[in-house]
Amino acid sequence: MVRKSSGAGKSSKPPQPPRAAASEEKVEVAAEPFSADEVRAQQRLLNIFDSAFREVLGRDDFGAVLQEVKGALYRRDFDAAFGTEQFLEVYAARYSPPRALCYARILEQISGYLSSILNSAAACKSAEYDDDEVERGRASPTVDAGDDEEGEINSGATLKILAIGGAAAEIVAVGEHLRSAGPGVTGDLVLLDVGPWQEVVRKLRTSLTTTPVLSKYASAAAKAANAPLVSPAERLKSTFVQRDVLELDRDGLADLLGQTPLLFTLLFTLNELYTTAGVGKTTAFLRNLTTTIPISSLLLVVDSPGSYSEAAIGKEAKKYPMQWLLDHTLLQAADKLPSDGCIWEKLESHDSIWFRHPVGLKYSIELQDMHYQMHLYRACPRPSD
Template sequence: MAPPRSGNTSRKPNKKESSKKKPSSSSSQAQPRRTTSKTDPNHHHHHAAHQNHELNISTTIPLTLQQLLLNVFKTALLTNGHNYLYNREETKQNDDDDAAAATTTEATGDPAEQQQQEQLDIKSLIQTIKTHLYNRDFDSAFTDANEDLLRAYALRWSSSRALGYAGIFRALLKEVIKPVSKDDDAAAAAAAASTKNVVCIGGGAGAEIVALAAAWRDFLDGAELPSSSASEEGQIADAVKAVSLDDGKEEEEKEKQLTSTSTSATATPTYPGLSVTAVDIADWSKVVERLSTAIRSPTVTGSKSHPAPLLPSSGDEENKKKTPGFNVQFEKIDVLSAGEKELQGLFSQQGAESCSTVLVTLMFTLNELFSTSMAKATGFLLRMTDLLRPGTVLLVVDSPGSYSTLKLGKGGDGEVRERQYPMKFLLDHTLLSVAEGKWERLLSQDSRWWRRDAARLRYDVGEGAGLEDMRFQVHVYRRVGE
């Protein structure tokens, strides 16, 4: 979830504009308008025959990892300050300072009251956000909002979105990140030194960042080097034969050979690092910083199956050797008015072979871009097309039934004539017709649900900030060579 791309609120709003600007909720409180659709949730687009059915986005990450994801949001955003995010071992070195601080606390007020003051007044902040959205004051809700308001927004809406995004990202990581056998020393070294970049347009509110971190954790946890069983059996047979025929060798040498062969047959593949660039028109830098820190913090509550941190610290040299890196950066950019060099730096990473963009996401953002300016949004997609390399995947998720209005000028009666276009039509027309031959569609679904496990997931961050299910349309494209 992310704020609107433009701070211009003078445009007359459409009655069926994207629910991105007005997040939906299952509560009984007065809510901003929702976007609905008559599309059957199980209905697939009529072009499904041309799609790659191997792309399965129905799976999700383990429940304990979902809980760790939620705990990252809670730890990062609910409590004021940053000290609670750092390693407990570092905290232990400052016992004297802690004792002094405790004495000061006793002298200056009620500890319970101070603890309450350390956390966001989530109920009040969320109500303020809803009021701004109801009044269509998007500048106050996002562009001009203070850090507390943005944190409350991310706590309330980004956490639920992240749960739904994680399974989609998990499937796409398998498409865009390929393992390299450690047996190929040169290729393994090149992979370890490289980084694959994911650009999240409208990703400032953090849902994409934390979802990608969780998906990356699950992806690496389940990584296995594909190898034929026949090849493994042959290697093991050769090893057994070598040991049985050479009785003169020391037992230690026999064990070493068997161990080496077994390790080779089940070698862990080498993966590149993953870099996430969150792009937004509003300044979400503080929220992104908090979430990035919490992702690597061992103080976040975890479980036996998925202990914290969500991902190892990038500064831990020992972990660097074992786990590919995960880096996050934030760019405050209005993509509709960005210059050519700005977009080139965003997508092409200055042409560096060691860092290439493999995935671009537009999560509940594209319909906002079309609604702000259909011409500029179309131009942005075409400029992006020219900058992306073949093989790059584009993921678009939005509200079902989203559409935008194009003004055609005034008629004979002086009334402004308008025509409404479904977002999916505009997207397909731009990528598959205007940019013909440059994209192939891998998946297109008009409406599907992601439903949380309400009975087992826990997310106590305050009144009015509960989790909710997510209904969405999803479209996946891959850049092809011309």
């Protein structure tokens, strides 16, 4: 979650969305079947949560605390729902596992795009290295980024991710992506949220990078195959930043983004920004992102579908779809965008996707299916004048 404000603040009313947008039929994407390998991978992720929150899940008062968290969420009292470590651990144990499974599958589905930013980042580092060598007179001013095709990853590449409103589900999903990507890829994950998620994130990273404890009755084959999900531990670097993203100015956001291509995520976060902080502040944040994000970076937005993601604007509280507001800000003509920064290319857009868990998964609490919309954008250089 991100910082919650008590009011929407002042904002200018955006143009009326096209009439056709309201009448267009939304296409729902059916859940794809899972392979046996995918089911085993999902069970490993659930084991990560079981291991990290074994004591929390076993407490006699778990149900009572969960009801308090639910009550605070229902009242939209986010300071109460996410204000204590106990509440955060109960929330993470209850709600984060199904999201982690869903996010892991999304990362797998966009892995081709992720490999492209890995190679772009590697090329940037190569360029920086060659510049240093040129200054020392030890190399010619040329850069060879290699002949990697899309989907092939340079050895030793680092996937940088900045997850706004991210915590438990994001770090586990990234851990699974590193496992499937192979030992040549490392992860540098920055999680930013207003809540005090540091301890929850620490526990999950430990669980991701530590050899699981097996039952004494485990088979010899299970013991021989037993290993951390991410190994060595240095392959997953995670940093938690407790900040309100809307309080970051352009320079503060630029410091977090860095200078090499990365994946920037807003997973079940953007609509909350629109509805709690207002369209004006959220639009300003997106425009700052446009001016500061490195070229070739990806922006991944996942949120509730349909009417669950609408923001009320103006005295008449007219509702606007989150996706329309996002596209209105990012995909305007270049002359209406900020004077510097990128232009956005929309790579994928899905109005309604179901993520249904396969039969047979085991977890201490019943898992809930997920229904979401997903949009993926790439930051492109502006065309030359």
